[in-house]
Amino acid sequence: MPSITVEPCTFALFGALGDLALRKLFPALFQLDQADLLHADTQILALARDAGEPQQYIATIENALRGYIDAKNLDEGVMQRFLARLSYVRMDFLQADDYQQLAGQVAGDKCLIAYFATPASVYGSICANLARVGLVDRTRVVLEKPIGHDLASSREVNNAVAQYFPETRIYRIDHYLGKETVQNLIALRFANSLFETQWNQNHISHVEITVAEKVGIEGRWGYFDQAGQLRDMIQNHLLQLLCLIAMDPPSDLSADSIRDEKVKVLKALEPITAEQLSQRVVRGQYVAGNSAGKAVPGYLEEENSNTESNTETFVALRADIRNWRWSGVPFYLRTGKRMAEKMSQIVIHFKEPPHYIFAAEQRPLISNRLIIRLQPDEGISLQVMTKDQGLDKGMQLRSGPLQLSFSDTYQSARIPDAYERLLLEVMRGNQNLFVRKDEIEHAWLWCDQLIDGWKRLGDKPKPYAAGSWGPMASIALITRDGKAWYGDL
Numbered sequence: 001m002p003s004i005t006v007e008p009c010t011f012a013l014f015g016a017l018g019d020l021a022l023r024k025l026f027p028a029l030f031q032l033d034q035a036d037l038l039h040a041d042t043q044i045l046a047l048a049r050d051a052g053e054p055q056q057y058i059a060t061i062e063n064a065l066r067g068y069i070d071a072k073n074l075d076e077g078v079m080q081r082f083l084a085r086l087s088y089v090r091m092d093f094l095q096a097d098d099y100q101q102l103a104g105q106v107a108g109d110k111c112l113i114a115y116f117a118t119p120a121s122v123y124g125s126i127c128a129n130l131a132r133v134g135l136v137d138r139t140r141v142v143l144e145k146p147i148g149h150d151l152a153s154s155r156e157v158n159n160a161v162a163q164y165f166p167e168t169r170i171y172r173i174d175h176y177l178g179k180e181t182v183q184n185l186i187a188l189r190f191a192n193s194l195f196e197t198q199w200n201q202n203h204i205s206h207v208e209i210t211v212a213e214k215v216g217i218e219g220r221w222g223y224f225d226q227a228g229q230l231r232d233m234i235q236n237h238l239l240q241l242l243c244l245i246a247m248d249p250p251s252d253l254s255a256d257s258i259r260d261e262k263v264k265v266l267k268a269l270e271p272i273t274a275e276q277l278s279q280r281v282v283r284g285q286y287v288a289g290n291s292a293g294k295a296v297p298g299y300l301e302e303e304n305s306n307t308e309s310n311t312e313t314f315v316a317l318r319a320d321i322r323n324w325r326w327s328g329v330p331f332y333l334r335t336g337k338r339m340a341e342k343m344s345q346i347v348i349h350f351k352e353p354p355h356y357i358f359a360a361e362q363r364p365l366i367s368n369r370l371i372i373r374l375q376p377d378e379g380i381s382l383q384v385m386t387k388d389q390g391l392d393k394g395m396q397l398r399s400g401p402l403q404l405s406f407s408d409t410y411q412s413a414r415i416p417d418a419y420e421r422l423l424l425e426v427m428r429g430n431q432n433l434f435v436r437k438d439e440i441e442h443a444w445l446w447c448d449q450l451i452d453g454w455k456r457l458g459d460k461p462k463p464y465a466a467g468s469w470g471p472m473a474s475i476a477l478i479t480r481d482g483k484a485w486y487g488d489l
């Protein structure tokens with residue numbers, strides 16, 4: 001039996017037939033049910049506008065579950081229990097009258113969780129309509145990203161929601177915060193004095209954060225072309241990772257203590273002026289190439305594309321944090337679509353020992369690195385220097401890993417999908433893993449200046465072949481500082 005208890009709730013999913021709901025949210029709810037983490041009285045309302053019979057929708061959801069969850073990991077008894085929790089409610093989210101029917105379905109005094117898997121432009125209207133039918137006091141709202149496309153539009157969305165809901169009942173999703181290894185970052189940093197004492201500019205030379213995706217745009221050209229990789233990935237996922245690495249120890253694990261520390265980091269990010277852009281930031285756009293041994297089209301040849309777009313599918317940049325702890329320690333961030341591999345990792349490069357006594361040719365080898373691997377093969381590895389074994393080796397050094405692989409170490413435990421953890425935490429009323437309004441706003445403020453700079457300079461993204469590690473300029477970005485991306489070392 002699970003060691004935590006979860007209260008019953010009504011889980012109302014707005015946009016229940018969208019890709020996110022079918023691919024992530026229903027499978028996550030199902031897995032929670034299978035792990036006995038949904039209360040017996042929890043009911044799920046699937047809300048969408050499409051016409052059709054309720055039974056058809058339940059069948060669509062069942063098919064999606066069977067598509068995403070391996071048959072051998074799926075308990076048929078739980079499937080029946082899960083389907084019995086589901087009701088389909090057909091409604092137009094902008095029609096106030098349709099909310100009466102919803103109110104009728106939200107029974108008793110259970111908490112209502114309203115999950116908005118819809119465009120952010122309708123969040124405000126949904127909140128107003130929920131308020132009209134008295135569904136505010138016991139409601140938590142969950143907002144999917146993207147919340148706006150710049151500071152002004154994100155404020156508009158946040159303010160519209162804030163008219164009806166206090167910040168303590170608003171859960172903004174950044175699904176990276178629900179990933180197992182990201183969670184482990186907090187444990188690693190603050191449950192081991194070994195690291196925390198070294199975690200500053202005296203001992204760390206630089207930090208790399210790479211989130212590389214192998215996939216291209218996958219039928220999302222329309223959305224993506226308006227956004228680009230900076231808004232889609234850096235503004236949220238990569239800056240969140242940077243905050244967790246760079247923040248000071250919070251005084252406790254409460255949501256606000258953690259978020260206060262993250263906001264301090266965002267505020268301390270050094271602005272990058274238009275004049276510095278060419279040295280500090282690289283934008284790229286993939287052209288045709290090869291992925292997994294197959295020829296794949298370039299960004300401008302994808303379905304529904306146009307040939308004029310200057311939208312970036314890759315960004316590499318150097319961020320600096322203006323505070324005592326990180327002064328002089330660059331953070332290199334890199335993310336792109338259609339790259340060589342799907343791989344997300346953080347590499348902390350420690351400084352060389354202050355006095356060097358080994359053979360000169362071995363010097364480039366020397367430095368400790370802590371590698372935090374988010375996906376695939378979640379794990380943490382510390383590269384340490386040891387002596388090569390053997391009589392004939394003299395004092396030859398080698399770099400080897402002290403390794404903690406989560407999948408090997410905790411073999412029996414399935415690594416849960418990020419959404420499982422996030423949905424569970426919403427049901428438990430814990431905001432730790434959710435992004436506060438001021439975090440989003442400071443992240444936009446920093447990203448907006450980059451976008452404005454690009455616009456002002458008429459910057460065009462640099463081409464890179466699909467299936468590569470990005471434009472050459474992204475290598476120059478780091479080698480200019482006498483460093484190299486881990487893996488290129």
Ligand code: BG6
Binds near residue numbers: 213232
């Ligand atoms: C989403 C982005 O937030 O994250 C997508 O909108 C991206 O473009 C996805 O593909 C990556 O998530 P993950 O968990 O697969 O790394």
